[in-house]
Amino acid sequence: MRIGVIGGGAWGTALAQVAARGGQPVTLWAREPEVVAAINDARENTTFLKGAALSDSIHATGDLADLAYHDALLVVAPAQHVRAVLAAAPVGATPLVLCAKGIEAGTRLLVGEVARAVAPSAPVAVLSGPTFAHEVAAGKPTAVTLACADPGLRDRLAARLASPAFRPYASDDVVGAEIGGAVKNVLAIACGVVEGAGLGQNARAALIARGFAEMTRFGLARGARAETLAGLSGLGDLVLTCSSTSSRNFSLGVGLGQGRSAAELMADRRTVAEGAHTAPVLREAAAAANVDMPVVAAVCDLLGGAAAAAVVERLLARPLRAE
Numbered sequence: 192m193r194i195g196v197i198g199g200g201a202w203g204t205a206l207a208q209v210a211a212r213g214g215q216p217v218t219l220w221a222r223e224p225e226v227v228a229a230i231n232d233a234r235e236n237t238t239f240l241k242g243a244a245l246s247d248s249i250h251a252t253g254d255l256a257d258l259a260y261h262d263a264l265l266v267v268a269p270a271q272h273v274r275a276v277l278a279a280a281p282v283g284a285t286p287l288v289l290c291a292k293g294i295e296a297g298t299r300l301l302v303g304e305v306a307r308a309v310a311p312s313a314p315v316a317v318l319s320g321p322t323f324a325h326e327v328a329a330g331k332p333t334a335v336t337l338a339c340a341d342p343g344l345r346d347r348l349a350a351r352l353a354s355p356a357f358r359p360y361a362s363d364d365v366v367g368a369e370i371g372g373a374v375k376n377v378l379a380i381a382c383g384v385v386e387g388a389g390l391g392q393n394a395r396a397a398l399i400a401r402g403f404a405e406m407t408r409f410g411l412a413r414g415a416r417a418e419t420l421a422g423l424s425g426l427g428d429l430v431l432t433c434s435s436t437s438s439r440n441f442s443l444g445v446g447l448g449q450g451r452s453a454a455e456l457m458a459d460r461r462t463v464a465e466g467a468h469t470a471p472v473l474r475e476a477a478a479a480a481n482v483d484m485p486v487v488a489a490v491c492d493l494l495g496g497a498a499a500a501a502v503v504e505r506l507l508a509r510p511l512r513a514e
């Protein structure tokens with residue numbers, strides 16, 4: 192299976208390294224000419240994944256046309272850019288493995304729904320789970336959910352990407368795998384706020400559990416299965432990103448909790464904190480589905496400039512209710 196990767200950020204680069212195992216050729220499209228040059232010349236993505244030595248069998252390109260005639264394309268552009276990049280890529284009926292975590296602003300579509308709109312002939316799969324890119328690139332043990340409605344395609348993709356250190360678990364719940372990854376980014380911002388404001392470990396654990404309840408309510412309303420949300424792509428990724436400053440979303444929350452503004456924290460950064468883009472559209476989608484998501488609403492308020500102390504006070508003052 193000849194693999195192409197769309198997106199030369201940290202995750203696209205780490206996944207290219209996974210796919211290049213054993214010297215298999217991989218084409219990696221990156222938007223930035225300096226990323227293409229650094230990978231081809233120095234075998235390192237010094238912009239987005241500094242310190243990871245990359246396989247000689249990864250060929251970086253700045254030309255999307257070079258992704259033609261591949262057997263599967265891993266889609267690893269940030270969620271808000273997937274539509275534009277896919278529209279310009281030679282997709283046709285090539286299977287797409289969606290690896291971005293988010294919901295498209297404006298349309299409220301999951302990335303898989305965007306892909307189906309732009310490339311209706313392409314079968315889709317979703318790869319998602321607790322996966323810090325730098326750990327995957329370093330060959331540390333990692334497990335992911337690989338969701339696809341077609342079991343034959345899913346098995347071929349799993350066999351192609353699996354290694355002793357990278358273990359895909361099969362699922363047919365594409366929507367569930369996507370919702371976990373999109374929602375956990377927003378909840379990770381909330382957990383970062385708890386850290387930044389010094390609210391303690393009890394509060395963080397409470398947020399993870401109550402955030403998971405929100406993820407589950409929203410997921411079930413959108414047709415996801417509860418066991419998917421409790422798996423690697425949901426709870427697994429939620430625990431990872433709510434616990435570590437390696438998460439860009441968690442780190443953004445830490446800054447908000449310390450009283451800095453979202454605008455200041457987002458200015459000049461080249462890396463993506465998907466939760467900041469997903470939060471407002473998730474709040475809209477939850478309202479449309481009549482699903483209560485108070486933690487997500489609190490994150491929206493914080494991103495909009497509300498003071499952390501006031502937002503926390505409001506959350507804690509909600510009427511008592513059954514768990």
Ligand SMILES: NC(=O)C1=CN([C@@H]2O[C@H](COP(=O)(O)OP(=O)(O)OC[C@H]3O[C@@H](n4cnc5c(N)ncnc54)[C@H](O)[C@@H]3O)[C@@H](O)[C@H]2O)C=CC1
Nearest residue numbers: 199200201202203222239269270272291292323324462463
């Ligand atoms: N970094 C990680 O550990 C993981 C990231 N992801 C997901 O992968 C997706 C990509 O994230 P990263 O690789 O971490 O990105 P990154 O933060 O390392 O790099 C930013 C990326 O955004 C791209 N970009 C910026 N403006 C763009 C535009 N106008 N059009 C197209 N692309 C543009 C850049 O080319 C670059 O590839 C996100 O949805 C993220 O949630 C998923 C799992 C792990």
Ligand SMILES: O=C(CO)COP(=O)(O)O
Nearest residue numbers: 320321322323438439440
């Ligand atoms: O999705 C991720 C790990 O699974 C990466 O999290 P951040 O985007 O918050 O860094």
